[in-house]
Amino acid sequence: MKIVVAYKWAPNPQDAKVRPDGTVDLSRAKSAVSEYDPVAFELARRLADATGAEVIGLTVGAAAIDTPLARKAALSRGLDRLVLVADDALAGADGTRLAAVLAAAVTAIGEVDVVLAGDSSIDVAEGQVPLTVAGQLGWLGLSRVSSVVADGEGLTVERDLPGGVTVLAVQTPVVLAATADAVVPKVAGMKDILAAAMKPVEVLALADLAVPGAQVSLTTLATARPAGGERQAVLFDAADPATAASQLVGALRQAGAL
Amino acid sequence: MDFGLTDEQELLLGSLDELLERECPESYIADLDLTHQPPTSFRKALNEAGFGSLGFPEEFGGTPCDAVTMVLLAERVCRQGLNNGFGLELLQAMDILEFGSDEQKKEILGLLAAGDVPFALGFTEPGAGSDNSAMSTTAVHYDGMVTFNGTKTLITNALQSKYLLLMAKNPEVEDKRKAISMYLVPMHAQGVTTNRLDKIMWNISDACEIFLDDVTIPESCLVGVKGNGFKQLMRNFEFERLVIAATCLGLAQCAFDDAATYAAQRVQFGQPIGNFQLIQLKLTDMAIKLENIRGFVYKTAWMLDNDVPLKSQGALCKRYSAMAAFEVADEAMQVFGGVGVTVGTRVSRLWRDLRGHRFGGGTDEIMVHIAGRQIVKDHS
Numbered sequence A: 001m002k003i004v005v006a007y008k009w010a011p012n013p014q015d016a017k018v019r020p021d022g023t024v025d026l027s028r029a030k031s032a033v034s035e036y037d038p039v040a041f042e043l044a045r046r047l048a049d050a051t052g053a054e055v056i057g058l059t060v061g062a063a064a065i066d067t068p069l070a071r072k073a074a075l076s077r078g079l080d081r082l083v084l085v086a087d088d089a090l091a092g093a094d095g096t097r098l099a100a101v102l103a104a105a106v107t108a109i110g111e112v113d114v115v116l117a118g119d120s121s122i123d124v125a126e127g128q129v130p131l132t133v134a135g136q137l138g139w140l141g142l143s144r145v146s147s148v149v150a151d152g153e154g155l156t157v158e159r160d161l162p163g164g165v166t167v168l169a170v171q172t173p174v175v176l177a178a179t180a181d182a183v184v185p186k187v188a189g190m191k192d193i194l195a196a197a198m199k200p201v202e203v204l205a206l207a208d209l210a211v212p213g214a215q216v217s218l219t220t221l222a223t224a225r226p227a228g229g230e231r232q233a234v235l236f237d238a239a240d241p242a243t244a245a246s247q248l249v250g251a252l253r254q255a256g257a258l
Numbered sequence B: 001m002d003f004g005l006t007d008e009q010e011l012l013l014g015s016l017d018e019l020l021e022r023e024c025p026e027s028y029i030a031d032l033d034l035t036h037q038p039p040t041s042f043r044k045a046l047n048e049a050g051f052g053s054l055g056f057p058e059e060f061g062g063t064p065c066d067a068v069t070m071v072l073l074a075e076r077v078c079r080q081g082l083n084n085g086f087g088l089e090l091l092q093a094m095d096i097l098e099f100g101s102d103e104q105k106k107e108i109l110g111l112l113a114a115g116d117v118p119f120a121l122g123f124t125e126p127g128a129g130s131d132n133s134a135m136s137t138t139a140v141h142y143d144g145m146v147t148f149n150g151t152k153t154l155i156t157n158a159l160q161s162k163y164l165l166l167m168a169k170n171p172e173v174e175d176k177r178k179a180i181s182m183y184l185v186p187m188h189a190q191g192v193t194t195n196r197l198d199k200i201m202w203n204i205s206d207a208c209e210i211f212l213d214d215v216t217i218p219e220s221c222l223v224g225v226k227g228n229g230f231k232q233l234m235r236n237f238e239f240e241r242l243v244i245a246a247t248c249l250g251l252a253q254c255a256f257d258d259a260a261t262y263a264a265q266r267v268q269f270g271q272p273i274g275n276f277q278l279i280q281l282k283l284t285d286m287a288i289k290l291e292n293i294r295g296f297v298y299k300t301a302w303m304l305d306n307d308v309p310l311k312s313q314g315a316l317c318k319r320y321s322a323m324a325a326f327e328v329a330d331e332a333m334q335v336f337g338g339v340g341v342t343v344g345t346r347v348s349r350l351w352r353d354l355r356g357h358r359f360g361g362g363t364d365e366i367m368v369h370i371a372g373r374q375i376v377k378d379h380s
Helices: A037-051 A068-075 A095-109 A129-137 A190-196 A241-254 B007-023 B026-035 B040-048 B067-079 B088-099 B102-113 B229-235 B237-265 B277-305 B313-341 B346-356 B364-378
Strands: A002-006 A009-011 A031-033 A054-061 A081-086 A114-118 A140-151 A154-161 A164-170 A174-178 A201-203 B119-122 B138-142 B145-156 B163-169 B180-186 B192-196 B207-218
Touching (some): A002 A037, A002 A095, A002 A129, A009 A068, A031 A037, A031 A068, A037 A054, A037 A140, A037 A174, A068 B007, A114 A129, A129 A140, A129 A174, A140 A164, A190 B007, B088 B180, B119 B145, B145 B163, B145 B180, B163 B229, B180 B207, B180 B229, B229 B237, B237 B277, B237 B313, B277 B313
Parallel strands (some): A002 A054, A002 A114, A054 A081, A081 A201, A140 A174, B119 B163
Antiparallel strands (some): A154 A164, B138 B145, B145 B207, B163 B180, B192 B207
């Protein structure tokens, strides 16, 4: 089995500054493996350890994503090897374009059974790339995956949906987007970090990949932070505790908090 | 001169940050401080992530690590507000790895791997601390056995430890330096009793009196060479002083960050108190002290890594770092005003814990004694 972990080398939100108008300034943020992606690394490693599979990291983006630090940061998280597409033609590319390049790279890697990814990236957070990759490849794509284990020829996948947990028998190839809390990722230790420098890295040229031309153009017109909740300041008379509790529960339900 | 981090150091600190955020939040530390409990679960998490065996030789399952990286990690753990002394486990292991028998090595490394504190250092006595030659605890060897009698005091982590790394003297040897040997004594051995001492700081580490009353065990408990105990103990003192200095740096940085944040938020006379120059003066002087401690600690670690003889450097570094770090915490308390002394504030805990480092691991005054002698010798 061959498992690809598609991840993003993204600005670290710890270094972000929120401007007075509510927009986020990431210009001084150092980059790191996007915050939700280590969950995908961990799921992939566990699946590989159970099946003897190979785990291949894959990331695409501008040339700046290919640094020794970026390579080691990914390879120290349980990958067997790394594949990169680093080209300034991808600077500022939208999710659809990045998904097309990821899909082309998955095809170039060949014989991939599972693509695992985080739910969304920490900087853009659109959450559409994994399923767009699935669409590009013509594979089954599942979001909100909380568990994946090998089961005979296929996989048993659990999805954490708003209505409850769904358990599915899935045939490969498949693209899975993990929930942010699917597993607690292992922290990379010194041995992992030192070993990372020894693992193979392959850089694919964008021009050599069969990527459909960019047909979609996207311009962000405006962004706004979510509206803050208004304080209701409702007081309940607690003379009768049972009635007050009932009123509190009713008010919370009405506000959508329960 | 390169002040930047290597890729490996940056990634390792990133991993440690993940672990600290997950396993060691302020609520956890505050609870340990309040209930006087050790950070056992955090230590286990550190070990599981491989941090616990950093610096150990590979043949013992460790990962070699330079002193600069070790102090960076120690500083980062303490910047979280935890008075943990990252790296002291390595010191404990080194005492045994260098001088212990195979059986002792196996036992101690096993305990370290499990996240336990393997031993407390039984050195200080009611009549002997900085003056180690006044030690009166005796070790009498006969017929393959050894009997200990005496009292140790202010022994850190005695209640958490399975063993006591005991320093005791042979009463028949006149030369005080050659009379002391090192022993690994089980805390549960017959005749060993402890009395917990209540103290106002270092709540996550217990401190005890230990009474040794005709404690008789096989002399295979001897660590290293009989009569070389003090030399063996001294061997790792330089690194211990450095780790303490890095601990002070992290705790003081934590106090500074809290004070600066508070100054930016606390409004008096219609504006944040950070706008007042008297507060700015405090914050500026605190920042200068932190920079000085950082430079001292990193340079001393670099000297260790490059086999530059430390001479007085370790003592100078420990003395300055412990004193300056406490001054930073003391000024942080002043910035907080009355809020700082209320129970449960982090700054009050940092202030308490930093005060202890002015005597723990060697007093300010003994550091002068060590460094001063060396300075005069170097210029004679």
